[in-house]
Amino acid sequence: MKLSVETRALTRSFGRIQAVRELDLAIEEGSVYALMGPNGAGKSTLIKLLMNLISPSSGYAQLLGMESSGLRGRRMEEIGYVSENQKLPEWMTVDQYLSYCRPFYPKWDRALEQQLVARFELTPKQQLKRLSRGLRMKVALASVLAFRPRLLILDEPLSGLDPLVRDELLEGLNELKHQTTILLSSHDLAEIDSFASHVGYLDSGQLLLSTTMKDLRHRFRRVEATIGRPVETPATMPAEWTNFALTATGACWVEREYDEEASARRAAAVFPGTEITAKSLSLREVFLAIAHAERKTKGGAR
Amino acid sequence: MRLILHILLKDLRRQRLEILGYCIAVVVWAWREVHPASFQWLREGDLPPMLMFGLWILVTIRAIQGESLVGDKEWWPTRPYRWGQLLAAKMLLFVMALNVPLLVVQLYLLTHAEIPLAWSFVPRLIFLQGMFLLFVTFPAVVLASVTASIIQWVLTAVGIVLTFIVISWLPWNKLPQTLAGQEELLSWAAALVLLLSMLAALLWQFARRREWPARIVLAAGLASIPLCILFASTGLARWIAYPYAGSDNSMKLAIKPADNGLREFDWKDGNEIEIPVVDPALGSDEVIEVHGYRLHLAGSGWQWESEWQNSGHHMVFHDPVFNLDNSLPKWVYAKVEQGHVTAQIDVAWETYRFNPEVRVQAGAPDYGFAVPGIGYCPKATSAKYVGFDCVAPFTLPPVYLLAIDAEGNQCKEPDGELEVPAGHTAYALEFGSSALSNFDPNPVRSFSLMAGDWVPALPQKSGQYDYRSATVCPGGSFTFRTGQPLGRQQATFDLGDIGVSKTYKPNQATGKETENFDTDNE
Numbered sequence: 054m055k056l057s058v059e060t061r062a063l064t065r066s067f068g069r070i071q072a073v074r075e076l077d078l079a080i081e082e083g084s085v086y087a088l089m090g091p092n093g094a095g096k097s098t099l100i101k102l103l104m105n106l107i108s109p110s111s112g113y114a115q116l117l118g119m120e121s122s123g124l125r126g127r128r129m130e131e132i133g134y135v136s137e138n139q140k141l142p143e144w145m146t147v148d149q150y151l152s153y154c155r156p157f158y159p160k161w162d163r164a165l166e167q168q169l170v171a172r173f174e175l176t177p178k179q180q181l182k183r184l185s186r187g188l189r190m191k192v193a194l195a196s197v198l199a200f201r202p203r204l205l206i207l208d209e210p211l212s213g214l215d216p217l218v219r220d221e222l223l224e225g226l227n228e229l230k231h232q233t234t235i236l237l238s239s240h241d242l243a244e245i246d247s248f249a250s251h252v253g254y255l256d257s258g259q260l261l262l263s264t265t266m267k268d269l270r271h272r273f274r275r276v277e278a279t280i281g282r283p284v285e286t287p288a289t290m291p292a293e294w295t296n297f298a299l300t301a302t303g304a305c306w307v308e309r310e311y312d313e314e315a316s317a318r319r320a321a322a323v324f325p326g327t328e329i330t331a332k333s334l335s336l337r338e339v340f341l342a343i344a345h346a347e348r349k350t351k352g353g354a355r
Numbered sequence: 356m357r358l359i360l361h362i363l364l365k366d367l368r369r370q371r372l373e374i375l376g377y378c379i380a381v382v383v384w385a386w387r388e389v390h391p392a393s394f395q396w397l398r399e400g401d402l403p404p405m406l407m408f409g410l411w412i413l414v415t416i417r418a419i420q421g422e423s424l425v426g427d428k429e430w431w432p433t434r435p436y437r438w439g440q441l442l443a444a445k446m447l448l449f450v451m452a453l454n455v456p457l458l459v460v461q462l463y464l465l466t467h468a469e470i471p472l473a474w475s476f477v478p479r480l481i482f483l484q485g486m487f488l489l490f491v492t493f494p495a496v497v498l499a500s501v502t503a504s505i506i507q508w509v510l511t512a513v514g515i516v517l518t519f520i521v522i523s524w525l526p527w528n529k530l531p532q533t534l535a536g537q538e539e540l541l542s543w544a545a546a547l548v549l550l551l552s553m554l555a556a557l558l559w560q561f562a563r564r565r566e567w568p569a570r571i572v573l574a575a576g577l578a579s580i581p582l583c584i585l586f587a588s589t590g591l592a593r594w595i596a597y598p599y600a601g602s603d604n605s606m607k608l609a610i611k612p613a614d615n616g617l618r619e620f621d622w623k624d625g626n627e628i629e630i631p632v633v634d635p636a637l638g639s640d641e642v643i644e645v646h647g648y649r650l651h652l653a654g655s656g657w658q659w660e661s662e663w664q665n666s667g668h669h670m671v672f673h674d675p676v677f678n679l680d681n682s683l684p685k686w687v688y689a690k691v692e693q694g695h696v697t698a699q700i701d702v703a704w705e706t707y708r709f710n711p712e713v714r715v716q717a718g719a720p721d722y723g724f725a726v727p728g729i730g731y732c733p734k735a736t737s738a739k740y741v742g743f744d745c746v747a748p749f750t751l752p753p754v755y756l757l758a759i760d761a762e763g764n765q766c767k768e769p770d771g772e773l774e775v776p777a778g779h780t781a782y783a784l785e786f787g788s789s790a791l792s793n794f795d796p797n798p799v800r801s802f803s804l805m806a807g808d809w810v811p812a813l814p815q816k817s818g819q820y821d822y823r824s825a826t827v828c829p830g831g832s833f834t835f836r837t838g839q840p841l842g843r844q845q846a847t848f849d850l851g852d853i854g855v856s857k858t859y860k861p862n863q864a865t866g867k868e869t870e871n872f873d874t875d876n877e
Contacts, residue, residue, distance in 0.1 A: 134433040
């Protein structure tokens with residue numbers, strides 16, 4: 054398995070606060086990795102560490118086999134990076150910006166550039182400072198897609214954009230899916246749901262989960278138990294359960310390590326004689342389940 | 356190279372208006388330089404050079420911060436920029452947009468001053484542009500590389516200026532006096548430390564973009580200035596600046612013999628001693644510039660040593676005397692009054708050697724003439740004044756001596772004044788610089804052909820001396836010698852017995868001590 058991104062015990066502290074803690078991450082080549090996590094989880098810090106925009110306190114990261122601390126100059130020719138709050142040269146027009154970026158990349162595809170300009174409906178003579186946020190993101194994306202990067206890193210590229218623009222951007226990304234490794238952090242779980250092949254969940258600088266979407270969908274299930282008699286919330290529950298609630302017919306919860314037999318055994322142990330049914334979860338539901346569980350754990354720890 | 360030009364063209368397009376503004380400011384400044392009498396308001400507060408250098412710095416800051424090296428939100432660090440190419444592109448921009456317009460205007464100023472352009476000016480012009488790159492562009496670039504905006508740049512610059520002010524407030528007067536050579540050593544040491552710290556910060560920022568280590572390096576450079584000052588005041592620094600003269604030292608110092616054969620001392624206000632010292636062996640092609648001295652006095656069972664004192668005395672063949680002027684503690688003065696006291700002086704000096712003398716014939720009022728080795732005198736200054744205002748390119752020689760003798764003097768003497776008799780000569784000894792050029796945007800230096808008093812002094816009918824000074828008038832002739840420094844040295848000289856009882860010389864008219872002639876009080 055060839056890795057496009059790999060980190061080992063990557064840590065970044067700001068004073069006493071550890072924004073990224075001992076983080077081990079592996080992103081396979083050709084995958085679309087969605088990095089999820091609540092605000093302040095450390096997603097942007099992790100991405101800045103990967104892009105050598107800030108230096109790690111300890112640990113290391115590799116991108117395309119190159120150590121991130123040495124990532125500059127020619128080594129950037131195969132890596133594209135777009136961030137929601139990136140400062141662009143606003144005095145340039147769209148055309149000037151793309152023309153300016155062009156000579157830096159030996160693999161710049163002029164035809165693709167024109168296609169992207171047309172697809173994103175960009176006005177070449179318009180100054181970047183006069184563009185809306187969505188259009189600026191499109192320009193930024195066009196400027197990194199045009200050289201067909203081997204690795205594309207996107208930090209919240211979709212946040213704050215209207216659904217139409219988001220769709221257009223994702224369409225643009227979709228075309229690259231099989232030739233480029235994409236790492237993106239986003240809150241737009243609904244879109245990522247159909248787009249990402251891998252997912253990671255970051256909270257308080259720690260990677261709590263990193264797996265494939267297929268595995269995630271399999272592991273996280275909403276379980277409904279039909280018990281046939283009134284029950285109370287049990288005092289102790291299996292560790293795999295979260296988001297427990299009582300229903301008219303019994304109870305429901307989110308199973309974090311779903312397995313048909315094991316899950317049935319766990320349900321029977323708490324509610325003898327019960328029957329369970331399991332349903333798939335959307336990425337958003339998974340995200341919320343993990344967030345709730347994590348909050349509960351932290352509350353318990355306090 | 357392709358990417359360097361690509362970045363350069365982008366910056367030229369982005370900053371075209373500022374660069375245009377700068378070019379206009381350069382032209383306005385040059386116009387004011389050649390028309391000093393016009394538009395007086397332009398002279399107020401040196402507006403044109405301030406505007407010129409203000410825009411110079413603005414162009415510099417904006418160019419560097421166009422690809423800001425501070426912060427983690429810039430778009431360009433995640434692009435395949437090579438830092439060496441980026442830095443080269445910026446430097447090329449500064450040379451093209453800032454130095455070249457200045458260079459063009461400097462050539463115009465030289466031509467306007469009627470200085471014929473010569474190939475020998477090329478290294479001097481390059482040196483001058485290098486000085487502006489090093490002392491104006493470079494610090495502005497470094498500061499811009501560790502700041503994120505113009506406001507931050509200005510605030511940091513103000514902070515640095517305040518730091519220098521605070522440093523200057525430290526009680527440096529408690530330290531021993533530093534001599535000219537030590538001051539120069541200090542300047543070199545401080546400049547070296549600052550330039551090295553700035554270079555390290557700049558390279559660090561361009562190569563790694565880690566602003567805090569770069570800022571710390573800069574702060575360390577600034578913090579080392581007081582250490583440089585402390586070092587400059589030490590004996591070691593004095594020894595480095597003025598190595599001890601060996602056995603080949605040609606300088607000889609002795610107390611100047613008085614006309615009546617006695618040693619003569621002038622005494623000031625009780626606590627001061629003034630000893631006229633002469634170098635009897637001073638060659639006619641030498642100038643000694645005494646930078647400082649220290650007096651040792653010793654008597655029976657006591658001795659005293661002064662601190663090193665700064666001095667700006669010169670000894671030249673026509674005036675080989677300088678006065679050691681020392682304040683004495685009361686107890687030392689009392690000892691000196693009582694009897695035999697032997698004196699020694701440590702002297703630190705710089706020797707200059709003159710080139711052979713050149714006789715120059717001044718032209719008629721409307722015709723200029725060259726002064727070999729220094730410059731040109733385009734024409735008589737004006738109908739109002741006699742004499743010539745002369746110009747030199749880039750710098751004046753390290754030392755030069757103008758001598759006007761009575762034979763070459765063509766000036767019309769004022770009514771009632773006697774003609775200057777033969778055998779009298781007037782001299783002017785001036786010091787310039789050893790550098791290829793002065794650090795001045797205007798490469799035209801001016802000098803006058805004015806000499807001091809006639810030597811020997813002109814007697815008048817009343818018996819009083821006539822302190823008329825001399826100048827070169829149209830049609831006259833004069834001799835000119837330029838010279839260069841040979842080096843700095845220090846040595847100790849025995850002056851022998853200076854006991855006041857031996858030398859006290861009452862003034863015949865008043866019965867008081869010999870009156871001290873102090874030119875400063877005239």
